[in-house]
Amino acid sequence: MRKLAEHNIPLREASITQVHSVLRDGNPLIVHTSMFANALASLANPKQQQQWVPLAEKNRIIGTYAQTEIGHGTFVRGLETTAIFDPETKEFVLHSPTITSTKWWPGGLGKTANAAIVMAQLYTQGKCYGPHPFFVQLRDFDTHHSLPGVILGEIGPRLGINSQDNGYLRFDHYRIPRTNMLMRHSQVLEDGSYVKPIHNKLSYGTMVWTRVAIVHSCSKKLACAVTIATRYSAVRHQSELVPGKPEPQILEYQTQQYKLLPHIASVFAILFSASSVLRMQRNVAASISKGNVELLPELHILSCAMKALSSQDSTQGIETCRLACGGHGYIASSGLPSLYTSTTCTITYEGENTVLLLQVARYLIKSYRAGLEGLPVLPSVMYLTAPSAMHQSPPLSNQALIEAFRISSANLVKETESRLCRQFNLEQNFHYAWNRCSVALVHCAELHSRYYMCEKFLSTVESIRASDRVRSVLQDLCRLYLIHHITLNQGHFLRSGTLSGVDLSTLEEEMYELLAKLRPQAVPLVDAFDFRDELLGSTLGAWDGRVYERLYEEAQKSPLNKTDVSKAYHKYLQPLMKSNL
């Protein structure tokens, strides 16, 4: 915090790499500066904001977002914590009636936070109105002791981000003032009457906002990983490419280029998609403040789609980068393990990916059916029932490939919808039929989301202001991305008839040429991400390429190297060596 203050950077504006470079194993304040701050900004009314925001900004209040329970994370409607309005005292009584209602996971809840936005089932006048957000003080603001009626702690070691003190929380008939319910969108009045919001999912707004932020952070984490692995691949020499010749840089191997270059491209694809979703989010936020919620469903679906794809792509990409560094990728000082553990959790949190993709699929099927009936559908899914335009672009041009994506995606939705209808006729129950088709439905959502990402990559590269040479590199990278994802999904293109076996062979051939063509650009491309060595914090990825010296220097810092003979020798090893075991 002192470093950031020195450089005049508020924590909420510190970049993901700046924070990650200092707090490798998780940031106990991340949920405070992201979700808690956002919940106050978007769910609290102006009076509540005046009361809490200045205190949160000065870190007098440190908050978290306590929604997930030990029994339910995905199914928000199934939360069990209750907030029952007591009209006598004009208070809400928060209670955790069961073990499964224990709040579980919130970042910083264990030891750091003294307050939380708690999602609880709102009851008033004997009726339940579903999950609503409440501002809840958990600890004394001076002594930091937990308050009577609040039981909390930390949940124990995790795969990674262990400095984030993810916590648990229970309430025992804990009372908070009525005015602690976040009342921007819905209210409980003094007499206990409920005022409903203009859209009943507005209280989920903090999740939507965080999903958008995750997309951007995934591109940054992947950019760090490809920088490390690419620079290392230019330094590392191994084996013989031609027998008897000197060992080449491992980046000369086509298989190594195939491991790295598509993920370098992926950084741009995710980044450009993130910008487009962020623009949409700003528009939707502005319309909501004017009372218009028309585009909220579109934003919800787009943020689900892009969060799912970017978290999956960046996690796989980081793991590929780690593997591409051989043994040295496994050492903590390479920076790759902590990048992996702090990214793979994005597949699960803020909506588990399969669940989010099923939300996307639900929207695709509904929109397809609406389109067939001539009803209006939102812009991103109009293509599902629009006539195909495959023959208008030169064969295998970028535009033709995007059209192939669009038609294949529409085709898959059409095919899956027919399967859903057939299954419905057999089962006579929509929900069972839906479950029976859910693998195919996830594939629909993935292909639609990939189409969106490819389209955003291409349209951004086409409109970007850059020198001809820079543009040409970006165009090659974009082309590589399109072809790579077509080859990974070739079955869909064959099924839709948009590409033939011969087309796929031609594209595959071109992909190999692109790998060779882009090979000299690999290091300049990652240098252009412009990470300082201090921020990257990697023995393998530093700018000067002194990999072996740094690995050796770092090993000297191991606590085991402080003495020649370790204490364990005297305590365990020597007795073992002398025993007859």
Ligand SMILES: CC(C)(COP(=O)(O)OP(=O)(O)OC[C@H]1O[C@@H](n2cnc3c(N)ncnc32)[C@H](O)[C@@H]1OP(=O)(O)O)[C@@H](O)C(=O)NCCC(=O)NCCSC(=O)CCCC(=O)O
């Ligand atoms: C899966 C859903 C979306 C399902 O919600 P539901 O109320 O059961 O709705 P449904 O019946 O499936 O659909 C009804 C309808 O509600 C729509 N909807 C759902 N969510 C939204 C939204 N946000 N905005 C606008 N619309 C929304 C759906 O699209 C449906 O629309 P439709 O009826 O089809 O027109 C929800 O339960 C959910 O969001 N679950 C995921 C939970 C989650 O993301 N938790 C995050 C906890 S915080 C965290 O992980 C922080 C980590 C950060 C860190 O450590 O750094």
Ligand SMILES: Cc1cc2nc3c(=O)[nH]c(=O)nc-3n(C[C@H](O)[C@H](O)[C@H](O)COP(=O)(O)OP(=O)(O)OC[C@H]3O[C@@H](n4cnc5c(N)ncnc54)[C@H](O)[C@@H]3O)c2cc1C
């Ligand atoms: C590191 C980390 C930090 C977190 N931070 C916070 C936080 O700050 N605040 C907070 O409130 N929560 C937090 N969480 C909780 C997180 O949001 C949930 O874990 C997440 O939403 C997934 O829910 P779940 O654990 O209930 O998984 P489950 O839903 O139980 O998932 C288990 C499996 O069931 C499947 N499944 C579930 N429902 C369906 C369905 N409808 N259709 C098909 N398959 C389904 C899933 O696909 C998955 O394969 C955090 C979690 C982690 C790991």
